[in-house]
Amino acid sequence: MSLTDWSLLSLLSSSIEQCKSIEFMPLTSNDEYIVYCYCEENIYLCLNLFEIKSIVKLCYSFIFSKDYQEYNQLNILTRVLLCYVTECLTSWNIRRRLVLSGTINIQKELQFLDILLNLKPKSEQLFRYRRWILKQENIQKISINKELEICDRTAEKHFINYASWLYRRWIINYLNINIDEELERNRLWLEKNLSDSSAFSFRAYLLSKKNLNENIIEHELKLNENMLKFYYDRESLWIYRQTLIFLTIKFLSIDKKQLLNKELDLVKTFEENFFSNKYARLLNILLSSDGKQFRN
Amino acid sequence: MGTPQRDITIDTSKVPKDLLIEKHCAFLTGYGHSHNTYEYGTTDYLRMSGIYWLCTCLDLLHSLKLIDQEYIIDYIQKCYDKNSGGYSPCPNHDPHLLYTLSAVQILVQLNRIDLIDKQNLCSYIKQLQQDDGSFMGDQWGEIDTRFSFCAIACLKLIDSLDVIDIDRATNFIMNCLNFDGGFGCIPGAESHAGQIYCCLGFLSLVQRLDNLDLSTRNMLGWWLCERQLDKSGGLNGRPEKLPDVCYSWWVLASLKILGKIQWINSEKLSKFILASQDDETGGCADRPGNIPDPFHTLFGITGLSLLNIYDENIIKKVNPVLCMPEYIIQKMGIKMQLL
Numbered sequence: 001m002s003l004t005d006w007s008l009l010s011l012l013s014s015s016i017e018q019c020k021s022i023e024f025m026p027l028t029s030n031d032e033y034i035v036y037c038y039c040e041e042n043i044y045l046c047l048n049l050f051e052i053k054s055i056v057k058l059c060y061s062f063i064f065s066k067d068y069q070e071y072n073q074l075n076i077l078t079r080v081l082l083c084y085v086t087e088c089l090t091s092w093n094i095r096r097r098l099v100l101s102g103t104i105n106i107q108k109e110l111q112f113l114d115i116l117l118n119l120k121p122k123s124e125q126l127f128r129y130r131r132w133i134l135k136q137e138n139i140q141k142i143s144i145n146k147e148l149e150i151c152d153r154t155a156e157k158h159f160i161n162y163a164s165w166l167y168r169r170w171i172i173n174y175l176n177i178n179i180d181e182e183l184e185r186n187r188l189w190l191e192k193n194l195s196d197s198s199a200f201s202f203r204a205y206l207l208s209k210k211n212l213n214e215n216i217i218e219h220e221l222k223l224n225e226n227m228l229k230f231y232y233d234r235e236s237l238w239i240y241r242q243t244l245i246f247l248t249i250k251f252l253s254i255d256k257k258q259l260l261n262k263e264l265d266l267v268k269t270f271e272e273n274f275f276s277n278k279y280a281r282l283l284n285i286l287l288s289s290d291g292k293q294f295r296n
Numbered sequence: 297m298g299t300p301q302r303d304i305t306i307d308t309s310k311v312p313k314d315l316l317i318e319k320h321c322a323f324l325t326g327y328g329h330s331h332n333t334y335e336y337g338t339t340d341y342l343r344m345s346g347i348y349w350l351c352t353c354l355d356l357l358h359s360l361k362l363i364d365q366e367y368i369i370d371y372i373q374k375c376y377d378k379n380s381g382g383y384s385p386c387p388n389h390d391p392h393l394l395y396t397l398s399a400v401q402i403l404v405q406l407n408r409i410d411l412i413d414k415q416n417l418c419s420y421i422k423q424l425q426q427d428d429g430s431f432m433g434d435q436w437g438e439i440d441t442r443f444s445f446c447a448i449a450c451l452k453l454i455d456s457l458d459v460i461d462i463d464r465a466t467n468f469i470m471n472c473l474n475f476d477g478g479f480g481c482i483p484g485a486e487s488h489a490g491q492i493y494c495c496l497g498f499l500s501l502v503q504r505l506d507n508l509d510l511s512t513r514n515m516l517g518w519w520l521c522e523r524q525l526d527k528s529g530g531l532n533g534r535p536e537k538l539p540d541v542c543y544s545w546w547v548l549a550s551l552k553i554l555g556k557i558q559w560i561n562s563e564k565l566s567k568f569i570l571a572s573q574d575d576e577t578g579g580c581a582d583r584p585g586n587i588p589d590p591f592h593t594l595f596g597i598t599g600l601s602l603l604n605i606y607d608e609n610i611i612k613k614v615n616p617v618l619c620m621p622e623y624i625i626q627k628m629g630i631k632m633q634l635l
């Protein structure tokens with residue numbers, strides 16, 4: 001650890017703070033000097049993929065040294081480290097303490113997380129920390145649109161993004177978002193991301209939060225049927241249909257046999273494929289009431 | 297007919313077909329040596345679990361003697377946080393339930409349970425339990441069924457299950473049961489094979505699997521079996537994900553607990569696991585052709601162990617709930633429920 005090491009980390013930290021977009025790329029260093037990053041007009045920051053190890057080591061050696069425990073120093077150090085090792089819980093915890101002490105401004109921190117989420121759209125710790133931060137903020141100051149936009153973006157960036165959809169469930173509840181409006185947003189999102197099973201699982205979750213009745217399910221099954229007509233080769237649509245049937249059996253007192261037979265008839269109207277066969281097999285198993293034929 | 301399922305194609309002429317035990321041991325001990333330094337690294341934040349993967353895998357392969365056990369015990373004690381009673385993944389890092397379980401598992405495996413301050417550990421776990429029965433992973437309040445499993449598994453290993461409210465803890469797990477038969481990380485969250493394993497493991501350890509009625513067991517069995525992909529034979533963790541060796545463990549262990557492991561095509565799956573070995577460096581990757589790591593190496597080996605393809609002289613039997621060698625569980629007299 002030297003003064004130059006410290007100035008390197010400070011420089012990286014302020015670049016991270018200023019830039020709107022961060023990326024990792026291999027950058028060439030030579031014998032005389034090592035390239036750590038490349039910054040374009042304070043908007044785009046490119047970090048050297050080859051120097052991850054050395055920067056991480058340096059950050060840790062400062063964070064765990066006795067001489068760099070001032071709040072603003074820890075702020076700088078963890079900001080840099082978390083760009084490189086986003087899952088480091090201990091560094092997030094240091095930032096939690098800095099938030100509680102007032103060193104870190106919550107709105108500024110939300111922006112930092114926003115940019116990091118572009119870099120690591122499925123980071124479990126990032127979403128966990130963002131939830132925690134929002135709980136520290138005055139609920140009036142939280143932008144619903146911003147949070148929903150982050151959910152959309154991370155879900156698009158990473159297919160069937162568990163952490164992102166989990167976060168969305170939390171946001172819906174925490175900010176008390178209207179379920180019908182959310183169902184409509186979800187329908188539009190799915191139009192462009194038809195294969196995303198997690199989005200369908202989320203849709204089923206939304207439905208289960210409503211006062212379910214036969215009309216709602218009927219409508220939803222119809223919607224799915226219309227999509228299947230065009231995209232019968234998408235597994236996500238078949239799995240969603242299966243989920244709807246489970247949902248119906250669980251929450252509505254309907255004639256189960258009639259429902260399952262109707263489904264079997266419907267399957268026959270589609271061109272046969274791997275997924276339709278599977279679905280038909282499941283229906284037949286559910287029809288055999290003892291469930292013994294599940295697997296042979 | 298025949299729209300393809302999302303899957304990978306394996307070039308059967310190029311992938312390994314035999315179990316490469318010696319190479320795996322060399323691969324794992326190589327990792328062990330890099331753990332034997334106190335130099336800061338990019339995976340420090342989970343290092344305790346890394347050591348657990350290493351020790352367990354080497355023990356299952358009859359090669360635990362290859363690592364420096366004294367060093368590991370010393371390391372674990374450096375990660376102990378006297379104030380809270382928990383363990384951190386690495387010295388200086390914060391303690392967390394995930395790494396506390398790894399530390400306890402290693403100490404039990406190395407026959408050094410005497411080093412655990414039982415009373416302190418119990419109060420650490422107890423104060424993480426919430427009114428709804430769930431567990432936080434640490435003081436910052438995140439909830440996850442994974443943490444419930446860690447809490448119960450730790451207590452079970454030190455024979456102290458009665459210090460927490462088991463009824464409420466069980467209720468929380470049951471609240472995470474979805475209508476597709478799977479479990480998620482909190483109530484209403486999407487079903488996920490890893491979370492299913494944790495919830496079934498929890499119910500097994502507290503001997504409350506009877507909470508699952510027959511139709512739920514069948515639906516869950518169906519959901520788990522659907523994870524096996526037709527072409528590659530590998531298992532995925534959720535619909536439309538690619539196959540991944542670590543899910544051989546989460547899915548198989550879950551099916552084992554449910555008494556339905558025969559629902560999986562074991563020949564196809566074992567071929568997939570063997571194909572994921574790296575015949576140059578040793579170790580297993582998440583899928584054939586990728587870079588191997590200790591995590592997937594352990595879960596490849598434990599998967600093969602559950603499939604019962606190799607003699608115990610080659611791979612020791614693994615316990616499906618605690619993911620530790622079965623002989624240790626027997627020796628300690630730990631009881632659990634399997635259907």
Ligand SMILES: [Zn+2]
Nearest residue numbers: 540541542582
């Ligand atoms: Zn994996």
